[in-house]
Amino acid sequence: MFFIIKKLLLHKNILESEARLKESSLMMQNTKFITITSTIKHSAxxxxxxxxxISLVTEGYKVLYLGFDNKYNALPNFEDDADLVKDYILEKIILERAIRHFYSFYPFDMLNINADLVKLFKNATDKQQARIISKLFKDIKAERYHYVVIDLNYKDKPVHNTIVKLSDHCFYTINVKRYEEEKNHLDINSFLTVVPKKEHVKLLVVQFNRFMVDHHKFIENLKYIYGDFVFDYQIDSSRTMRNRIDHAYNYLRVNKLCTPIKKYIIESK
Structure with a gap:
């Protein structure tokens, strides 16, 4: 009996030691910025x-969801507020849709910025806008987040291009059905030309046509055109991807979607 108790205590000490090591490594990690963006409508x-x-939070990371110029913007319009963008970091804006279903179980910070409502952007030159974004990133780092996931409704303008360039990873999501439209080919090519440092940019296929069976062939064709830009990830179920997050109350759905991306990000140096 004593031997069993001793063995259990030893096992407990090992687990606690591993937990402390993980916590220590998390504390030392620098903030990583991951931008999820697209110019293709309804691309998840x-x-x-x-x-x-949510996937990163379940791994024990401190995460900030930063919505930038996306359709869920909820930042109040302060007409007389000309303060630095960093002042918005402390605003915890709870989105009105899906996040509320997850937040109690997977807590993370939320912030939405609408650049049109920030006076500093309105009259700033391209270089000044880039400096503002650079300072915003620096101020967010001071908040000691492990990861900042930026939900960016991309347009070809200085603010957005700077966000893409400064991000550690950028995933451009593609809706397969809409990809067949000629305009979207031009959109992707235009997007890739604005990023001088391209190693961190990946094209992510996230929605397949309901009746599309040969997913591998589509990804191979995409790789033939765009090469290493394509994120080599085979989706298990088109239905998983087609369900929007505001209907996916089951965490396993979104976790299944994002685990390969999360693994790629965590393992990247």
Missing amino acids: KTSTAIGLV
Whole structure:
């Protein structure tokens, strides 16, 4: 009996030691910025961003969901407020849709910024806007987040291009059905030309046509055109991807979607 108790205590000490080591390594980690973006409509951009946040939170990371110029913007319009963007970091804006279903179980911070409502952006030159974003990233780092997942409704403008360039990882989501439209080919090519440092950019196929069977062939064709830009991830179920996050109350759905992305990010140096 004594031997069993001693063995259990030893096992408990090992687990506690491993937990302390993990906590210590998390504390030492620098903030990583991950941008999820697209110019293709209904490409599960927000679903992917929120799903990735939840997956990272379950690993014990401190995460900030940063919505930037996306359709869920909820930041009040302070007409007379010309303060630095960093002042918005402390605003915890709870989105009105899916996040409330997850927040109690997977707590993370939420912030939405609408650049049109921030006076500093309105009259700033391209270089000044880039400096504002750079300072915003620096101020967020001071909040000691492990990961910041940016849900960006991309347009070709200085603020957005700076966010993409400064991010550690950028995933451009593609809706397969809409990809067949010629305009979307031009959108992707245009997007790739604005990023001088391209190693951190990946094209992420997140929605397949309901009746599309040969997913592998589509990804191979995409890799033939875009090469290493394509994130080599085979989706198990098109239905999993087509369900929007605001209907996916089951955490396992979004976790299934984002686990390969999360693994890739965590393992990246």
